Amino acid sequence: MKVLSCTASQDHRSAELMTDQGKLVVYGITENIIRCVYTKREEVLSLSPVGIERATEAGIRIEEKEDCYILATSGVSIRIEKRTGRFIWSDRKSGKILLKEDSKELAENPLMVYSTGGEKPVIRRVVTVDGERNFVENLKPEEDHMAYRGKLYFDWAPDEQIHGLGQGEEGIYNYRGNVQYLYQHNMRIPIPFLLSDRKYGIMADCGSLMTFNDDSRGSYLYLDMVEQLDYYFIAGESVDEIIAGYRKLTGKAVMLPKWAYGYVQSKEAYRTQAEMIGIAEEYRKRRIGLDCVVQDWNTWEDGKWGNKKVDKSRYPDLKKMNQALHDMHVHTMVSVWPNMNSGTENCDEMEAHGFLLNDYATYDAYDEEARKLYWKQAEEELFSGGFDSWWCDSTEPFSGPDWNGACLREPWERFQMVGNEHKKFLRADRANLYAAAHAKGIYENQRKSAPGKRVLNLTRSGYAGSQKYGTMLWSGDTCATWKNFKKQITEGLNMCISGMPYWTLDIGAFFTVNEKWQNRGCGCSQDPSMKWFWRGDYDEGVSDLGYRELYVRWFQYGTFLPMFRSHGTDTPREIWNFGEKGGMFYDALEKSIRLRYRLMPYIYSMAGKVCLEDYTMMRSLLFDFPEDKTASAMDSQFMFGESLLVCPVTEPMYYGAGSQKLDAARNWKCYLPAGESWIDFESGRYFGGGQWIDIPVTLAYIPVFVKAGSVIPMEESLEYASEEVDTPFEINIYPGKDTVFTLYEDAGDDYSYEEGIYNRITLNWEEREKTLTVGPAEHDFPQSIRNRSLRIILNKKESGRTERVVDYYGEEIKIYF
Structure with a gap:
């Protein structure tokens, strides 16, 4: 040229x-x-x-x-x-x-x-x-x-x-x-x-x-x-x-509802209204944190795939169900699909308006009027029945030809096969745009219908711009192996480097079974044919102690994702299926949930920063340590927000598949990036940066380090994200250098933040003066730290913890140590 x-x-x-x-x-x-x-x-x-x-x-x-x-x-x-x-x-x-x-x-x-x-x-x-x-x-x-x-x-x-x-x-x-x-x-x-x-x-x-x-x-x-x-x-x-x-x-990322950062319980699939309520009741009975129960597919009547009307024999009163859950401060999410069986009310209505693609089943999300009709159908029974959020499943609706067969095809073959299907039904110039167009319709039409309620759309695919539509992307239907678990960490890091702030996965993987097809979920327990994607290592699911260990490690990793969500088929996922209190697996899971809720002020402040400053909360080490070549090349550790270095454990130490006992070393090798000092979050032990260390681990512990020179706000005893408690609000200082943390507060589930109605309260630690300055707060919200006691904890390197308790009324105060 x-x-x-x-x-x-x-x-x-x-x-x-x-x-x-x-x-x-x-x-x-x-x-x-x-x-x-x-x-x-x-x-x-x-x-x-x-x-x-x-x-x-x-x-x-x-x-x-x-x-x-x-x-x-x-x-x-x-x-x-x-x-x-x-x-x-x-x-x-x-x-x-x-x-x-x-x-x-x-x-x-x-x-x-x-x-x-x-x-x-x-x-x-x-x-x-x-x-x-x-x-x-x-x-x-x-x-x-x-x-x-x-x-x-x-x-x-x-x-x-x-x-x-x-x-x-x-x-x-x-x-x-x-x-x-x-x-x-x-x-x-x-x-x-x-x-x-x-x-x-x-x-x-x-x-x-x-x-x-x-x-x-x-x-x-x-x-x-x-x-x-x-x-x-x-x-x-x-x-x-x-x-x-x-x-x-x-487009800028929007705020998700605060409850979206709590624990989300899902599985394939709850089948009745009573089961949905019973799951929430059991968590509340056990006083374990929970913010959402998810209703997966097949809510419709038999033979009416994708119809956005529920089977009344199993869900007789959606409003009553959702009200019962809301009374327990539990939110709900419902699965909706872009394709519908011919002969269903929804499909026939789309066809009558000319809004179907040329597979005669999937609605045309590129058409604004079709998106409005899709929303109308979703609103008529599901949204008006009290569901809080959407699970837009199968938003890459033409990958079916590859979703079969015993052997995984070559990468180029899969690309051609699935790509040609998308070109056939979506057009070649927009083959990758369907998921984003679908999300746009959900977001824009919900905001018109319910302007005071934040949109949350868990979607299996997306594209550039999806972040402005209230989406949480998830990684799809993975299988339960240690190798896949490690790959998921890497894929999550690249997704966040791609500018997408909100990504999650199926904790424990979607598929657990391999050869024992009789134990399959998804209605496939009568199908003996092998599937390339149904290749988990645990035919007995949660009964296998090897799967329990993998699930615990996946769960611990999920504690530090933008959305903390368990989901899958073949085997149950609720905490009580992993034993009872006092058992090693149950206790490890409960500990992770309690930690997630302890960190809720820190996490929600990161979410505020995502929206207001284009921040990314799940951070490859390339974000913060670009000059440290060892750190920037790491594909298995990451920063969660400003202060927490997370080192997931990705190998079994206690049990192999089939509950086989292992005699493995119970140490984990971690790299601490240069230029900072690091504090073990659990033990308080200090380490210098720029080195590899071996850390002893237990099933209930994965290495998490706090960057020295950090302020981390925490809550105690939350059972849901927006719970108001009468215990003091905790501000943990990890000294080492001057630092400022900005605590974000808003109403939690509306769009008033777009009008500037939120608090950004500075927590300013001055190392030399040993002084914390808490800045002013203009607005009062549920859970606001205004008019609350603050417990300030200084985590000293040599002499342990020093605490101060002060009352805060929204005006600047200084706390001296």
Whole structure:
């Protein structure tokens, strides 16, 4: 590609470069965010598949040299070589080269649409583990118009790390030397955003399938179907700054209801109204924390898959059920699906309006009016019946062809198989956009219907921008092995590096069974055929002490996720199925739940920071320790918020599969990042940073370290997130240096925070003066620390704990030690 000329726009916020192969246009979005478009059309198209608002705020200066053009904002410069069209991106202030971008390609690619051509559809309905599906066997392709396939080529630095791209299955943390397919699937959530440890990110404004490739064939990002090659370069001094840039483009995360950060009990599946109530009653009887009970699928009558009307023989009175749960301060979530059986009330209504996709079962979430009708159907009985939140399952609705067979197919084969299904039913240019469009409909229409109630949507897939729709993404239907558990930690870290602040998983995995098919859930206990995804190590489920140990370790890890949620099939998941009080497994689980609720003020303050400052609460060590190469490459430890370093235990120590006793070492190797001192959260023991240590562990303990120079607020004795207790509010100081923690408070389940009605109370520790200053609080809320006693605990290195108890009335106070 030869660059022939470069001209500035009238407002000097963009530059147009003519080449021998089309047009390049560079826009200054901010001083650190640059948009680049390569097109072979006459004009740049205004469309944004991801829904980005196209504001340009930064001026671009153009300098021509003999062999190149230099385009620059005050933050970033691009050297564009005239002979090759190569881009070299640099930090304007330091002059450091950030990225060398080799070339760009656009090749014509016809966009095909599929229909029966006026024939009656030939539908084969298949019952799968992942729900009932329509396969239309007489769809025919027809060219809609000519679009393009695109490639962005990169010349990475030899030791450069590349992260992000959403969540896959393989457990890859650094994508260098790997191929990653970006497509919607049960256990895959593609995000068109990658982040380098060299302090930049790249986001493709693209809704099609994509492939990241870094091997002998080259280093590139392949975009399957685009109208133009449209992407953003985001520079920043930190990962947080880069992600803030990403959210500026795709949307800020909204506040979830406070109860969403408590314990969520789920399984496949509660079958009756009485069972839902009974689960909550048992937790309350045991005085163990609980905030939500989840109603999984099959609430509908037999044969009415996906119908948003419940079977009245099992759920005779939803309002009464939900009121009984609400009286216990327990919230509810209900599973809804985008596809519906023909002949159901919901499907027939969608069909009558022309709102079905060409599988004649799945509603068209790309159509605004179809989204309104879907909401109307969900509201009529489920929302009006008192359900608090949504579980939008199967939001990648056309991965069915791969959800069968005894052997896992090759990665490229799965990509082609599932990708072609999505292109057939969703169109190639928007094959990855369905989940985000579906979430948009739930969010926007609930806010219109119930403007005072926060939206929470647990969804199995998403895309760039999903964070602005009240979503909590989860990793899909995994199987119970130690290997998969470890992979899930890595995938969660990459999801959060992808700019998505809210991610969770099925604690204990969805599938536990392998060969003993008679023990399968999901209505499959009569099916002896082997399934590649049903490969757990524990045919006897919770009766197997090996599974109990795996579940406990997964549960301990889940304590430090944005959502703390247990779910799965094949075996029960409620705490009393793991023994009784005094038993090692039960006690370990109870301890984790109590810790989660102890940390609720800390967690909710992190949530406030996510919303107000584009923060990320589950943090790869690359966020906070980029200069420590050991830390930044870690794929199995992470920071939970500002202060807690979490080191999950990912190997068995007590029992193997089949309850086999193990004689394993009960120590865990942890790395403590350099530049900080660290305190064992449980023992109070201090350690220096920049070293590996071996820590003795028990079943009830995983290593968690507090960064020295931290303030952590805590509560005592909560059984639900919004409980008001009469015990003093606890402020724990871990000295070591000056620090400020900002405590966030608001109403908990409305949108008044959007009007500025919230408290951000500074807890300012001054190390030299040994003084804590508690800043003022303007508003009063349930659970506010205004008009409460505060117990201030100084955790000293040598001499243990020192406490002060003071009364706080919303005005600044100082506490001296």
